[in-house]
Amino acid sequence: PGDGTMFKRPNYNRHQLKKIEGLFTRFKITVILVVILIIYFVFSASKIDYLQPESPPEISVQKLWDTADAGGWRPSSTPRSNWPPPPKESNGFLRVRCNGGLNQQRTAICNAVLAARIMNATLVLPELDTNSYWHDDSGFQGIYDVDYFIKSLRYDVHVVESIPEIRKNGRTKKIKSLQLRPPRDAPISWYTTVALEKMKQHGAIYLTPFSHRLAEEIDNPEYQRLRCRVNYHALRFKPHIMQLSQSIVAKLRSQGHFMSIHLRFEKDMLSFAGCFDIFTPREQKILMKYRKENFADKKLVYNERRAIGKCPLTPEEVGLVLRAMGFDNSTRIYLAAGELFGGERFMKPFRAMFPLLENHSTVDSSSELTDNTQGLLGSAVDYMVCLLSDIFMPTYDGPSNFANNLLGHRLYYGFRTNIRPDRKGLAPIFMKREAGHVVGFEEAVRGVMMKTNFGGPHKRVSPESFYTNSWPECFCQISGSNPEDRCPPDNMMEVLEGQLERQMTNVTSIGDE
Numbered sequence: 001p002g003d004g005t006m007f008k009r010p011n012y013n014r015h016q017l018k019k020i021e022g023l024f025t026r027f028k029i030t031v032i033l034v035v036i037l038i039i040y041f042v043f044s045a046s047k048i049d050y051l052q053p054e055s056p057p058e059i060s061v062q063k064l065w066d067t068a069d070a071g072g073w074r075p076s077s078t079p080r081s082n083w084p085p086p087p088k089e090s091n092g093f094l095r096v097r098c099n100g101g102l103n104q105q106r107t108a109i110c111n112a113v114l115a116a117r118i119m120n121a122t123l124v125l126p127e128l129d130t131n132s133y134w135h136d137d138s139g140f141q142g143i144y145d146v147d148y149f150i151k152s153l154r155y156d157v158h159v160v161e162s163i164p165e166i167r168k169n170g171r172t173k174k175i176k177s178l179q180l181r182p183p184r185d186a187p188i189s190w191y192t193t194v195a196l197e198k199m200k201q202h203g204a205i206y207l208t209p210f211s212h213r214l215a216e217e218i219d220n221p222e223y224q225r226l227r228c229r230v231n232y233h234a235l236r237f238k239p240h241i242m243q244l245s246q247s248i249v250a251k252l253r254s255q256g257h258f259m260s261i262h263l264r265f266e267k268d269m270l271s272f273a274g275c276f277d278i279f280t281p282r283e284q285k286i287l288m289k290y291r292k293e294n295f296a297d298k299k300l301v302y303n304e305r306r307a308i309g310k311c312p313l314t315p316e317e318v319g320l321v322l323r324a325m326g327f328d329n330s331t332r333i334y335l336a337a338g339e340l341f342g343g344e345r346f347m348k349p350f351r352a353m354f355p356l357l358e359n360h361s362t363v364d365s366s367s368e369l370t371d372n373t374q375g376l377l378g379s380a381v382d383y384m385v386c387l388l389s390d391i392f393m394p395t396y397d398g399p400s401n402f403a404n405n406l407l408g409h410r411l412y413y414g415f416r417t418n419i420r421p422d423r424k425g426l427a428p429i430f431m432k433r434e435a436g437h438v439v440g441f442e443e444a445v446r447g448v449m450m451k452t453n454f455g456g457p458h459k460r461v462s463p464e465s466f467y468t469n470s471w472p473e474c475f476c477q478i479s480g481s482n483p484e485d486r487c488p489p490d491n492m493m494e495v496l497e498g499q500l501e502r503q504m505t506n507v508t509s510i511g512d513e
Contacts, residue, residue, distance in 0.1 A: 071456060
């Protein structure tokens, strides 16, 4: 710099220039590869967000049309230990009023039979509080086969259609029942103390209301098997209901396999769940008003409820789950549902994916069903069609007695396939989809659904109900390693009949003396 000159341009030879050009080319290639990798990872990030840590083995649609793997188990509610017939003389009469819908009443009837057995009471045919729920006065006699019910339970309890009149001091009069309100989920001890004492004092007691009034979890397998005998054997619908249901099933099955879906997207369930934000302001007012009138006041935030799976699946979400699992638009579907809240705009996307939709009115347009769509008859037919379908899918099986009873009945009926959406697992996937993350959506849905139980034997874990899963008490193994799980002898019914006959003979002999 001292001589006033500028920096001199260095002189490179040809070999050095080639070396520099090679380094620059490699640098460009490296930059391009890094950019490609960045794009790849950004592109796949949304897909990775959806994927579960461990993907269970895939189950084909064809496999789902078959029954689930029984694992060597078969249904059996026959007694396996000493089970004497009910004594000729009981401690009094038991009357119950079963409130709620058809399936809530069904569980109450099972509990009533067990309560009668526990107290050695004569059970009066249960009253069905149909007016408060269905505005239908069919009653027990209008829905169930009474003679079959009484005969089926002859080894367990005495059942009469009404309390007989008695003669006292030359006059005929009816026994007056003392009305009691049992505690919710009352233990057996309440029946063997409080209820039994009042029954012996008054001759008859009337338990009302009788929904969820006996604890479900009882540490006595024979008592639980009695519940199964009532639920899956003694409670048979009247012949005309059975014939109507079987006729609908035959029409549906004449065209191949069919699936039944209990689409629980009705005003009462949506109000109970507190999931309002997807509705119009007018519809939200209707739901809020219904909730205020029928449920406890509680602050519910839609996004929080949705994120933990407390909201019923929309019809569109049901369709997306089925499509992700591999079902296509040729799938025949029977819908068991009340009046869908929000109308056709919610059904339209589902119908576009699965156009072959039926319900009991479209398959059988007889006036009997048309006039009783929302009554006990319509519910009974829906129950039987869903029981006999190849696949059953409840969309909201939380507090739904219809879905829970059916899941238990289908398990007992031969491990028939059920598809039970994991709403909590699916919620973030649906929420990402709504935010625009569609890549990997179906794979993520399949990943969640393949982890669910499709109807095979599985351990009952709270809050799962005994009426949803009566395994292992009401199932047995022909060659089980555990003696408690082994099937009873084939002649067990003959043994019970012999016990009953001997008791009747003894009673007759005592009378002759």
